[in-house]
Amino acid sequence: MNRISLQQQLDQYAVPADLAVSGPDDKPVCTACGHKCELAEEGARGICRLRFNQNGRIMAPFGYVAGAACDPIEKKPLYHFYPGSEAFSFGMLGCNFQCEFCQNWISSQALKESRAGTDIQPCSAEKLISTARSKNCRVVAATYNEPLISTEWAVSIFRLARGQGMACCYVTNGFASIEVLDYLEPWLDAANVDVKCFSDSSYRRLGGRLQPVLDTVRELRRRGKWVETTTLVVPGFNDSEEELRRLTEFLASVDPLMPWHVSAYHADYKVADTRNRTPLATLYRAVELGREAGLKYIYLGNVAVDGEFVDTRCHECGEILFHRQSFSARQTESFADHKCLKCGTDIPGRWN
């Protein structure tokens, strides 16, 4: 008996998309991400390959997960969003980018790479939220693959999560459309946005563009969402002083108190050279450049460091407010009611 392909399997769970409009000549256009693919013909697929035209309607992925687990919120990474809490994390398959160094390509490129070999598990939003509740998760996170491309599914889960008092977040590449941000607005509390580099030509190499990502960071902030950003520093791709300087100046222009996570890279996916890890010195230099740009909360990730690179310290007096070790966070006696008790400064974030 022939086994159906992964794509056929996923299509069985697809539902009519909310994030779609009629474009020129009444052709359907997907608005779930910044690509805004026109899916004119029957069977046409977007760049993500997950959304497609069926009988003149755009269909969106729904009703399955490729991964679901309770993770520390620090792992997302979100350091100023209910630190120390558990985030019920779920992901599907696929991505609207194709980064050659993707650290999660088994999920993100599952439809483009037969060697990914990823299975899915059909499930309902109710089942996921009852699992999250039974594990006392404070937060629900759409993560692992790019959640923008399956926002209808994420929102169906977030609606239930909110009803149970949980906070909802996205871990995203930020290549969003205004339509998807509008759709998410009532349900989203926070996001970690990847700012992968500061060059439009490099973004195009990954399958996107720089400006929509920068717009997403500003727009989420304008809408009152809690935002942290992450940059995976990849040797030879985005680690020049000039690029890191411009990137950090942009972040500081949004808000110097917005946390920036600087993440170490290891070879993965299409990059075979396993020696090509981010040197510690490069990460420290990125931190220095961020500080020079005025950023107050810079954290290192994917690397064995502690102290000043992972703890949260008051941006005014330097008092330690949260100690971190291996994705666990411990609040110190110097923090209460959103404030540093040593100097009385309000600390930006969402706190228990």
Ligand code: SF4
């Ligand atoms: S989610 Fe993005 S990539 Fe996928 S079809 Fe829609 S606009 Fe295209």
